[in-house]
Every structure is written in structure tokens, then in C-alpha cells.
Amino acid sequence: MVNFGYGLTPSSAVKIIEGEDKLYRKLCEMEPDVKKCMACGSCAASCTAGDFTEMNLRKLILSLQRGYYQQALPMVKNCMLCGKCNIVCPRGINTRHLIMSIQKIYNL
């Protein structure tokens, strides 16, 4: 192959394939409240682990909704299940229970 001095970089765009993500649908069945998230970030702002680790529940929920979970799931191990996010969620989502369900469904 002739070397032209440049190459192709794989696209970094998130590829969203509608209807493909069975796991997220299963999560919705188990935790229907996950659909109520409006991404305000109250959970992430109050998170005791968030200052020191990648843990960010708002980001995690969004990533799961987009079917983009491989990159996002590792953050869950930082959660200490303290439940502070549970107190602040303005949509009344039982976030602590949601996190445990995520652990279960995605085999963490």
C-alpha cells in the first residue's frame, strides 16, 4: 500500500441503534422510574463518591438509555449506596434501588 502520510481514524460518534438494547428495556421493566430522569444532575452534585471518582448517576442513566454502557458501567463500582442522591432527586426516583437493579441486570 502506498503511504500517503495520513490514515483513517475510527469514528468516535456514538452509534445509536434504536430497539437494540434489550438490557435497558429490561431495566425499564424492573425500574420504570428510570424513564422519569430529566438529567438535572442533582444526584451527581450530591454524590459522595462523585468528587473523587467517575461516578455520575445522571451520566450513567443517559449512557444506558443510549446503549452506550460498556464505557459507563465501570463507574458503578465506586458507588457506596449511601443514598444521598435518593434524597435530592426532584422526580422522586428511588436511585439507590435503581443502582442495585443496574448491578443485577448488567451483571456487575
Add this chain to the structure above:
Amino acid sequence: MTKNVVVIGGGASGIEASRRLRDLGYSPVLVEKEDHLGGHLASWNRLFPQMIPAKDILKSLTSDMKGIEVFLNTEVISINRLKDSYVVKFSNGLSAQVKAILITTGFTLFPAQKKQEYGYGIYDRVITNADLEAWFNGNKDKRVTDPQVIGFVHCVGSRDEKAGNRQCSKVCCATAVKQAIEIKEKFPDAVVYCFYMDLRMFGRGYEDMYLKAQKDYGIRFLRGRVSEVSEDINGRLVVKADDTLLGKPVKISMDLLVLMSGMIAPESNMELSKMLKVLPGEDGFFSPANAISNPTLSNRDGVFFAGAATGPKTMPETLSEGRAAALEIDSYLKRVGD
């Protein structure tokens, strides 16, 4: 007394409707529980987006009240149906027999101290949108002293199931942007943040106001709900939020925090709705029989609504509904024969 109409609530909507009814030949009785007319309009300084002084609007509204019986410091104590009319008894000992009642009870501001995590009434530098309007109106306030960093918290007590209010209050995004501009005019060196979740700039000229806030005033818009506020050893506020666009939690030290308290239904609506047998919605505001085709009609003959009594509204919307209700009452009374 048959050409009377009772109007309950002497805010912008009640005043405008009473004046129009008077112009149509009726003798309205306007009942206000406070000692002055104007409702919330009487507490504001300038109105978005044109920045028109609130006192000018109030002055022109109340300039000609001839032919309107105004009862201040008065509430309704009972309403009884008598054939096709209503007998309304007032706390001042008087009563009226009318065929039409207009509800213009407006809203009350969400009591910000209920969101304890924001520290209103606990920390010295936390105020509300209403406190800031009062300060713009010249009221002294020790909490506002040469702030270097100022924050506006959107959706306080709105869009919040735990505060018992799911609804969006509609006007507080525009109010926050307006007040951010105004405070920056007073303290040009201050850094001003708005913490929002969605910016609801729905009206004509609102988006321009937002653009002006960014471009001409350098207001910083941070997308994230404030989760909690604390005080450091020097008495400065520490505000925590998730910068959701950056994807990182942030902490900002501030000298002044303004809480955008939302609109909630007045508690006395429950009492009134029992007397009138009109059901309020789940949010406590009155529900028109058909909110799209005619928001001034209730599900009961002779009972009408206008203004923020049926949910959050802007001032021009409120005034238009006052006029619409007057026309609707006129057609109704012509139909049933006054």
C-alpha cells in the same frame, strides 16, 4: 343589586376584568384579602422582557376605578346557590346576590424555606426573587452587600415532586435572566451564574433577552440543578451542582444566591372551591372546563376564571384573560337575563 358581579382577588386580572365589566354597564364588587390592590404586580420592579416599570402598569390599571365597589381586607365567607343566582357573604358583614362570580385569586410564591438544603432563612446571603424585586424597588437588604459572585437558582419548588409541585412555573426562567441582567448593571464587576435545567424562553423577545444576557452582560449559564448550599468559615456560600454539560460536579463560592421561587396555588383555593363546587386540579389551581377553547369557563354556570388562578401566566396573558372573562360574563348574563 342584580347587575352586580362578584370578582374575587384584586390582582391584575381582577382589576382589569372589573374595569371592563364596569365599561359594559355592570357594577362589579371586587374583593381583595390584602390591604391594597394589585396582587403580585404591586411587588415587582420592572417587567420582562421590555423592562416596563411595574408601578406604571399598576397606576394605569387603578387610575379609573369609578363604578367598582372595592372591598379591601375582605374575604368570602360563604356562597349559596339561590335558583339561578349566588348569595355571597363577605367578612366585612356585607353580602351580594349575583348571577356571575369571577375567580381571580392568582398564585402564591413557593415558600423557599421549605427547600431547606438551599438555606433560605438559615444563611445570611440567600434571598428570593421577590426579595430581589423589593431591593430593586429601594428596600434596604443587608444580604445584598457588594457581592462578587452571584448565583440564580432556577426551579425552586417547581418541577419538584418532593416539594409537592410537579409543574413548571413558566415565568421564573425569564425572571432569572431579567434579574441577572439587572444585578449585573448594579454590580458590573460581579460574576453572575444561572443554574438552570431547561431555559424556558418561550415569549416574543425572551430569547433576545437571553442573548443579551450572554453577549452584553457575560452572564454564565450552567446547566445543572443546585443540590445543596452550605456556608464556609468566612460566611461565603458554597453552592454544589453537577455541570451536566461538562459532566463534572462543581462547587462555587458565592456572596449572594437568589432562589427563583415558583408559583403555587393559594391555600384558600380549597375553601373557595368547596363553596363554589368547582374542582381544583391536582396542582391546586382551578381547572377550566375546556382549557383550550375557553380558559375562562368553569364547569359551573355563572362561575368564571381569569389570570394565574388557573395556573402560571405572564402579565399580558393575565390581563388578556381578565378582558376575555368580562366579555364571557357579559354574554352569559345576556343569555340568562340579568
